[in-house]
Amino acid sequence: MTHDAPILIVGAGQAGATAAAALRSYGHAGRIVMIGNERPLPYERPPLSKAVLSDAAMDERIGIHPVGFHAERSIELWLGTEVTAIDASRSVAQCSDGRSLAFRRCLLATGGKARRLPGLPEGTPRVHVVRTLADAQALREAMAQHAAVTVLGAGFLGLEIASTACALGLAVTVLESADRVLPRAVPPSFSAWLGQRVRDSGIDLRLGVRCASVDAHADGIAIALADGGRLDAALLVVAIGLVPEVALARASGLELHPANGGIRIDAQGRTSAPHIFAAGDCTSQFQPLLGEEIRLESWQSANEQARIAAAAMLGVAAEGAATPWFWTDQFGCNVQMLGMPAAGIAYHLRGQQASGDPAPKFLQIGLDAEGRLRHAIAVNAGGDLRQLRALIDQGVPCDAARLCDASTPLRQGVRDTLAAASTPSLT
Ligand SMILES: Cc1cc2nc3c(=O)[nH]c(=O)nc-3n(C[C@H](O)[C@H](O)[C@H](O)COP(=O)(O)OP(=O)(O)OC[C@H]3O[C@@H](n4cnc5c(N)ncnc54)[C@H](O)[C@@H]3O)c2cc1C
Incomplete structure (x- = not known):
């Protein structure tokens, strides 16, 4: 491997495309090669179960980046090409078309397959x-x-x-x-x-x-x-779940999680081989909110892990991962979630959760036994959910009645909660 060998990204999906863009935005001027076994330019998967199923015009509108983005940034795309093997000790990848590539660092962003x-x-x-x-x-x-x-x-x-x-x-x-x-x-x-x-x-x-x-x-x-x-x-x-795509990782001897099967990564996205990183649906990572290692299949997690791994590959400091956030659109509702569900969370309702409501809007606010916000679900109330982020990030004790009082703006309830948490108790 020469010193100017490229950074290799295996998988041209959400995490791969985000990592490639992040490498350039962090100032990496060297060669980047992204190899993907699908033919289209990297695209967003969330619309596939939504608008794409009903509107063929969407097929052209789901690109993660505009056409020309990769060329403008000198990101080499080898599409329709499978990486068939990685020799972790020699830092060489083999491709389905017979090409091989020596790399300096490699990011596995191989996603998963439908179960x-x-x-x-x-x-x-x-x-x-x-x-x-x-x-x-x-x-x-x-x-x-x-x-x-x-x-x-x-x-x-x-x-x-x-x-x-x-x-x-x-x-x-x-x-x-x-x-x-x-x-x-x-x-x-x-x-x-x-x-x-x-x-x-x-x-x-x-x-x-x-x-x-x-x-x-x-x-x-x-x-x-x-x-x-x-x-x-x-x-x-x-639609019964996803099997992480870890064949390359397994064959090259990287550590996999024994139960969930994902490629084990640390907080910077490093696998058990220090020059090989991984991001996205194929990974297993410690989740601080849960205190355990999980596979998190979500658009935000793929982007966050990719951004952080890109920084770590370059030795650049990057902000830690944002609190997990997820959305789904279905049955006339935009549902967003912040944090993670876990045992022992009690949910409190803000708004009306009536069945048959043509335009429902409510929050379910999940507090743990110490009253800390751990998980929140917003139906058609994404703006409200954003207000809760400070509470979950700071882990302050919350008063459910204060947050659920619909006669007080949520912003005020959050402000009062943060103020109460920063005021020393006299008792
Ligand atoms: C239909 C659908 C709807 C979704 N909706 C939502 C949603 O509403 N909200 C949300 O938060 N998340 C949603 N997600 C999840 C989100 O899209 C995924 O978490 C995200 O795409 C994961 O990104 P990734 O890069 O890890 O994997 P992917 O985007 O799957 O990319 C992996 C790529 O690597 C390629 N690859 C694998 N092995 C190789 C190899 N050996 N050589 C070359 N290429 C390889 C794969 O073919 C694929 O193109 C949805 C997912 C799907 C499928």
């Missing part, structure tokens, strides 16, 4: 997943040809797809093995409210339903349920 049902291989007719633009285009075409769709999984992705399909006029069935929607991400009270909203949209939402096997035949899909029932579907979308 598939056992026995239903890729390419099974009428069975879809949504991870790539090509996946979304295929589902869009299929939904234009059929009047009904069944979605397996009532997580964020499954519900977003169900919401879009419903808005397109398809008859939608959603099957979820847990007894509530978004079982891992929100408290039961929120699941109940959202589940009702899903049903009010006309969707056949079936909870506690486990799929035993799926048989795809020429005329449709036969879904055998674990309770012995059977369901026929014209189209099936499998």
Whole structure:
């Protein structure tokens, strides 16, 4: 490896594209090569389950950066090219087209693959997943040809797809093995409210339903349920999670988390090999709010990890990661979340969380046993959520009644809370 060997970025998705841009903005003037196995320029995935499914014009509007961005910054893009192996000790990558590249530093930003049902291989007719633009285009075409769709999984992705399909006029069935929607991400009270909203949209939402096997035949899909029932579907979308793409990391001997399978990284994005970094959905990282290591699959986390890893690759100081934030758009609601759900959080309501409200607007404010804000969920109230950021960042004790008093502006409640926390107690 020569001293002027490039920084290699494997994966031209959210984290890869953000890292490449960050390297230049931090002043790196040397060669950057970003290798991605998809053909399009780096694009945003969040619209794939939303606007892209209903509007083909969106395909051209989801670029992470404008056309020409990479050329202007001399970021070399090798698209449609897979990195097939990395020799960590020699710092050399091998590509599917026979090229090899010696690098100085490498960022693995390989994302993940949609989890598939056992026995239903890729390419099974009428069975879809949504991870790539090509996946979304295929589902869009299929939904234009059929009047009904069944979605397996009532997580964020499954519900977003169900919401879009419903808005397109398809008859939608959603099957979820847990007894509530978004079982891992929100408290039961929120699941109940959202589940009702899903049903009010006309969707056949079936909870506690486990799929035993799926048989795809020429005329449709036969879904055998674990309770012995059977369901026929014209189209099936499998939205049951993500498998981190860690094949390169594993083969090159990098440490993976034994339970969640992600590439273990430190707070700067460094893997177990000091010159190899990782960012995005493929990683496993300690999350201070939870006190444990997790895989966080989110747009913000991919961007934050990429920015921080880019700085660390150059030895530049960078601000630490922002508090986790996530959004989803579905069933006429923009839902945003700040912080992390965890056991022992009590949720308090600000606003009205009534079912059937055509324009709901409320906050669920999650406080831990010491009254510290740990997780907040905002429905059509993103501005309010932003006000709460200082409370979560500073870990101050909060008074639920003060924050939930709708007769006082939230800004005032936050200000009073911060003031109370900085005033020494006389007792
Ligand atoms: C449909 C959908 C909707 C979403 N909606 C939201 C949302 O509303 N809110 C939110 O916060 N998050 C959302 N997300 C999550 C967010 O988009 C991801 O967390 C983010 O894209 C992760 O970025 P990444 O760079 O880690 O992975 P990706 O963006 O998946 O990029 C990884 C890239 O690496 C490529 N690659 C893998 N291995 C190799 C290799 N060996 N050689 C070359 N290239 C390789 C992959 O093909 C891919 O192009 C959504 C995701 C999806 C799929």
